[in-house]
Each structure stands twice: as C-alpha cells, then as structure tokens.
Amino acid sequence: MPIIRVSVIRCEPQHFAEIKKMMADSLAVLEPGIRAMRGLIHFYAGEDEAVSSLVNVSLWRTLEDAKQLDTFQPMLDLGKAFVGKGATFERPVMNYASQWEFGPERSSPD
Template structure:
C-alpha cells in the first residue's frame, strides 16, 4: 500500500495544490505499524474541509479499502493551540 500512496501523488497533487487556504500537505508511512497518514495545514476550517469533498481523494481510497485498509472517519480537523519552529540562526 505504501507504493500505491506514492503513485497516488500524480492524481492528487494538482488538485490539492490549487485548493484555497492550503499551507502544507504531508504524506507519510510508518513501516513499523504498517500505517499511512496525511497531515495538512490550512488557513481555516472551511479550507480544510475541502478534502472531505475532493473526489480524486475519495476515489483513491477505494483500492485501499479493497486491500483491507481502514480510514478514520470523520476526518479529524484540529485547531492549532501552539506551534514550534526551529529558532532563527541570525
């Protein structure tokens, strides 16, 4: 499934990149737990909820389900309470 997720980038990236309010989008895999994840950062909740309706993303999930994958639903959206970035080197 890891390879499937890598290949899905071609179909998903163009649409996600053009979505209003996108700040960052990360896709990853944990080899130890055989889990895949997407984490995205958005300007506001309405912008984040665009993924709930993004048909290429919904369609891409079907082959994973056919192979036994499960998805956390509903998609969780968290409000940022604080953030951390490396200190400036100036």
C-alpha cells in the same frame, strides 16, 4: 494559526508494501487538485511500517478550507481503491485547531 488535518490509514502488515506503493503513486493524482485549493499551506504524506500505518497531514488557513478534501473526488476514488486492497481509514478525519507552534530558532547573521 492553521488547521491541522490528519487522515490515518491502517492495514495488515502483509498489505503494507502494496498500500505504501499506492500512497506514493497517489501523489500524481492528488497534487494538482489539492495544490489549487483555497487555503492550502502544506501537505505531507507519511508512513510507519512498524505499525502498518500511513497518514496524510495537511495545514490549512481555515476549517472550511480543510474540509474541501471531504468532497475532493480524486481522493474519494482513491480511498475506495485503498479499502479494496485491505486498508481501513480512521473516521472521522480529524481537523485540529492549532494550540501553539514553534520551529527551529534562527540565529541572526552577524
């Protein structure tokens, strides 16, 4: 079962549009390096304007794999830029051990 890594960014409502754009722009900087990391299963970035929050959620094969992001310099550099624009990060970043999972059931072809 995968490790679920969750990083939460919060900001004041008046900063949300700018932080949201920064998150969208970060894909070009982060994707090549993260995609090449050992153990990556999937990576998501999301936003919730109602609570002025954005998140990165990623799935990894092991805790060691997930913790590669702790020292990934492009992400650390972007974190400083987000903070400079008024964002705050929940710390520590959470790395959850999976308890259970499910997905949509697929019917077998007849």
